[in-house]
Amino acid sequence: MRVLVVSAPLVGHAFPLVPLAVALRDAGDDVLLATGGGALAAADAGLPVHDVAPGFDFGRIALRVLPRHPLVARAELAGTAGTRGAGLLFGALNDQLTDPVVALADRWRPDLVLHEPFAVAGAVAAARLDVPAVRQENSLFDGRELVRATGARLGATLRRHGLTELPPPAAAIAVAPPSVAVQDGWPMRYASYVGGGELPSWLREPGERPRVLVTRSTLTGPGDRGPMPAVVAAAAQVDAEFVLVRPDGRSARSLPGNVRVVDWIPLGEALPASAALVHHGGAGSALGALAAGLPQLATVGPGDRRHNAELVARRGAGLALRPRDVTAEALTRLLTDDGLRAAAGQVSREIAAMPAPADLVPRLAALV
Template structure:
């Protein structure tokens, strides 16, 4: 979205922090690290300790409504508010574009009395996500002279309607971003046998990660090629079957189209990338939104939702051989491709700032 604004001739600045700044640095945009000392884990852990029951339910993926996520991201917004507001005071924006949980942006917009646009990068209701976050930010907002954080002026919806149904907002095509680095040449084209890319979350989790170990065990002896991206220690410390290989970071948009299947943790970004590339997915239900994401994918018929410890050879074989999964995945890819590109919505959004 930011690139589309820039390419249309507008002045853009991206405000983020720490790990986010490192990730966005490859975009060629003006990226400002407004919270260099903030670490998400250090912000979240005290809130988890204060709300152990809610946190336990969230870790099991048992929450169907996004409540505790608001507690966590309000704490993060409070830590980032000073930097975001200082940048806004310097920059004097005409429009603020943010993710639903990035509520510091809404505080900056309220202080400067400019519109807010939410880019919904989740499968949940974006306005609800923002509301459950700002509900915990009243004191922080008042410290920065913001009496009220208003609702967004516009919402951009990236989730395909066939998965989430009707939502309030304007559809916009999800465009996968590869980031830094290039893919091995052989992974950008189909191989001699079905290839499965296995990825895991970039968010650190102290609990054992069984996903890759389960896939390796299930794929042993099958006529498939398994590629483990950023393998965890359980896998990387032991010998692997001949049909399994490991890589470090992979640009998923470059390698997913040549794969026959993808297995991953259920994060919205990876899930949407797989859908945009038209590849069947096996998603492991997990904490936060990941259980809902897996269930929506399975209900659409474009993939499977299987707990990590239950992944079997039959599941792996079905992922790459079931024509129904492949057909549904292609249908969703066509649905995404038919949505307006980010460049197509720029004019309408800039009109909000006039």
């Protein structure tokens, strides 16, 4: 079976698709990942990768699209736009992606197309070839809503490829633990490729004090700094060790004695020896902490970050705060609140009980 995997050209969108793609490859299927930008680093996982977005610059798309919709742009920066801002941005992105993805599919002739909700170009290619399309979730949103918001901006693109609307997928794959978010489709245990980097040996074992990992977004733009500056400012007042992962230059200046810095690391390998995760509210970070059973502090911010942080807080597995509200008191609560840790452990067990990516390979093969 030949499987074309299609993702938006963003690390946080492509990397969660890698575990299932690798499981298909290991089962003997031919797999090709169509993406671009920083997500081309998925090739380091041993997957063939094709660049369908040469010169991709998401910031350029945002600067072209959002100023035409100032009210939506303001809501998007506050994290209150729902799917409106995402529909505008990823509609414009898929308008660029669809022709290259369709052309690649015409040449490569897949038997099945697996795509994430913000890469509906994959659904168009599958419809053109009359092969099954499968939507794989990679966030805490309902993918049906994301596809509707994106597809609503693609009228001319769809007509160019002989379609009046996006056809429904042959199947969908849901990765959100049901107690946190509702998604449609076959359940699959969340996993994500985390890129290269070596894990220092000291991060493999618990330290003398509770360890808190602090990460930031892989995107850059308004609101993308997340919680790092506030954590650095408060760290000296907290009985813990803080580890900043890939800090920007400003966050790494004048660090307290209990703050250390590392470059890109396989984060999933560092979580088991840690006590908590502080992050920018990205879906991958939120799901990674839930899978590891760690309490988390997620800052509300642009795009889906408020949505993700508030879902985690509603489940009781973490705190959702504005960056300026990340104080010593909040960080101490993150480490000492038994309720947060108990809820995170419950969700971790819920995720562990979901089928592994390899378990879904026979179900996908049955669609062809």
